[in-house]
Amino acid sequence: MKNLYNTLFLNTKFFYYLAIIALLFVVGFFAPIFFDIAKILLFILVALTFIDIFLLYNIKEGVSLKRFLPERLSNGDDNKISLEFKSFYAFSINLKVIEELPHQFQKRDFFFKLKLDNQKEKTIHYDLKPNERGVYDFGNVNVYTSSPLQLATKKYVLGDEIQLKCYPSFLRLQEFDIKGFTSTSSYGAKKTRRIGHSLEFEQIKEYVSGDDIRTLNWKATAKRNQLMVNQYVEEKSQSVYSIIDKGRVMQMSFEGLTLLDYAVNATLAISNVVLKKQDKVGMLSFSKKLEDWVVSERRNSQMNLISESLYNIKTDFSESDFSKLYAVVKRKITQRSLLIIYTNFETMDGLKRQLPYLRALAKNHLLLIVFFKNTELNTLINKKVETVEDLYDTVIAEKFMYEKKQIVNELKKYGIQSVLTEPGNLTGNTINKYLDIKSRGLF
Numbered sequence: 001m002k003n004l005y006n007t008l009f010l011n012t013k014f015f016y017y018l019a020i021i022a023l024l025f026v027v028g029f030f031a032p033i034f035f036d037i038a039k040i041l042l043f044i045l046v047a048l049t050f051i052d053i054f055l056l057y058n059i060k061e062g063v064s065l066k067r068f069l070p071e072r073l074s075n076g077d078d079n080k081i082s083l084e085f086k087s088f089y090a091f092s093i094n095l096k097v098i099e100e101l102p103h104q105f106q107k108r109d110f111f112f113k114l115k116l117d118n119q120k121e122k123t124i125h126y127d128l129k130p131n132e133r134g135v136y137d138f139g140n141v142n143v144y145t146s147s148p149l150q151l152a153t154k155k156y157v158l159g160d161e162i163q164l165k166c167y168p169s170f171l172r173l174q175e176f177d178i179k180g181f182t183s184t185s186s187y188g189a190k191k192t193r194r195i196g197h198s199l200e201f202e203q204i205k206e207y208v209s210g211d212d213i214r215t216l217n218w219k220a221t222a223k224r225n226q227l228m229v230n231q232y233v234e235e236k237s238q239s240v241y242s243i244i245d246k247g248r249v250m251q252m253s254f255e256g257l258t259l260l261d262y263a264v265n266a267t268l269a270i271s272n273v274v275l276k277k278q279d280k281v282g283m284l285s286f287s288k289k290l291e292d293w294v295v296s297e298r299r300n301s302q303m304n305l306i307s308e309s310l311y312n313i314k315t316d317f318s319e320s321d322f323s324k325l326y327a328v329v330k331r332k333i334t335q336r337s338l339l340i341i342y343t344n345f346e347t348m349d350g351l352k353r354q355l356p357y358l359r360a361l362a363k364n365h366l367l368l369i370v371f372f373k374n375t376e377l378n379t380l381i382n383k384k385v386e387t388v389e390d391l392y393d394t395v396i397a398e399k400f401m402y403e404k405k406q407i408v409n410e411l412k413k414y415g416i417q418s419v420l421t422e423p424g425n426l427t428g429n430t431i432n433k434y435l436d437i438k439s440r441g442l443f
Contacts, residue, residue: 008053009153011146017045049151055091056147056154062089063116063143065158073136073166076257076265078127083141085123087116094146097124100139104132130166131256133264133311138162168310169265172427173272203231238443239296239337240274240434242267243329244285246313247320249344252372254423259372263342264310266370266427270340271306273431277438283309286325288318296337322357329361338443340368340430346400351407359414366443368417370430375422377401417442 021041028035056062068082087093097112105128116122130136141159146152204220207227220228244250244267250260257265267283274281275298282296283306292309294302320343329339339361345351361367380397383390404420411418417437421429437443 011150011153014151052147052149052151059088063145063156065141067159073130073164074169074171075130075133075166076169077171078129082123082125086121090118092117096144098142102136133166136164136166167307168268204228205231237280237298239280239335241337241339242283243341245320245343246285246315247287248317251315260315262423262426266430268310269427270431285313287316287320290328322354326357326360336365338366342370344371345407347403348406362416369411370419373422
């Protein structure tokens with residue numbers, strides 16, 4: 001731990017008293033009695049200042065600090081930081097604490113003031129809310145200590161410099177776990193076996209009214225001289241892939257976070273829910289090329305793999321290549337899976353450029369497109385119209401909002417599932433959609 005004890009400052013009170021004494025010296029030229037009073041006061045001020053300095057520097061280690069930081073920061077969430085101070089002085093002291101925060105927070109006036117009684121401890125807490133993933137460098141804690149006289153100040157530089165990594169939002173995972181299991185909880189309900197159409201064969205049985213005629217086994221029918229059907233059981237572990245568009249369309253910012261960060265946070269949360277639901281989960285990101293590939297699995301280390309991959313995702317501000325996404329997915333994901341694509345379409349033209357690739361993906365997989373409402377348009381729509389310019393703004397905003405709804409209908413026409421959501425509700429709405437899809441047995 002780094003500690004500097006030899007830094008001395010004179011308080012503003014000292015200079016305030018000194019200014020008053022200087023004024024008395026000036027008055028003393030006209031009234032000699034004030035000159036004598038000024039000399040006495042100056043002597044007292046200097047004496048008290050030396051006494052104050054002696055009190056502060058008589059103890060080498062007058063203040064100690066324990067700083068409690070999390071092992072890692074959670075992006076977009078309030079992260080709790082604690083500072084525990086202990087005084088070794090025999091009198092009460094006043095502290096001004098300046099924390100050297102990482103440059104990402106852009107806070108230059110972040111300080112606390114507190115009073116610490118003799119031989120006592122006190123803990124202060126504060127929250128930090130990072131808005132971007134990456135490495136955060138915490139500096140020292142500068143503690144300015146003064147006695148009750150408050151004429152001099154002793155500076156302590158405490159705390160070690162430390163680096164913390166900021167990961168996608170993991171503090172809210174438990175909250176979404178609860179939502180995931182209360183939304184479609186089977187506790188207290190009778191479990192029934194669902195007959196599905198997966199590749200997991202169970203048995204050949206006699207045809208009864210209501211069986212799917214597409215499952216007729218003609219060889220067995222010929223041997224038994226009666227209709228026989230194949231029976232399949234629903235696969236217990238389905239594959240779910242989160243696919244994050246990291247092109248320039250995801251750089252729009254809402255409430256301090258980009259759409260890319262919202263998608264990253266949602267991917268971490270839904271991956272946790274998918275694993276708890278006994279499905280396999282994987283992810284990838286794409287723009288000009290596909291990166292951050294994590295093959296869908298259901299294992300204990302899967303969340304760590306996904307978290308590390310999400311931590312490194314950054315945009316290249318390029319136009320996203322959906323054709324390359326289709327080509328790689330077709331080659332690498334051979335089992336029918338749920339593909340959750342986080343992207344953004346502002347206009348129908350933007351959708352139609354990519355629609356052929358989305359339709360091709362939907363032929364072999366269940367496709368869920370997650371895109372965003374532009375909540376800032378609501379301000380323009382609800383704005384009181386006073387001028388012709390205001391009217392134009394309102395009409396254009398309503399047009400863009402209407403196009404978003406048209407995009408949902410266009411996707412639905414081709415059997416593509418979609419979620420149109422506000423950025424702040426992205427995680428909850430995506431999880432609810434996944435639970436709905438799973439409960440309906442769509443994949």
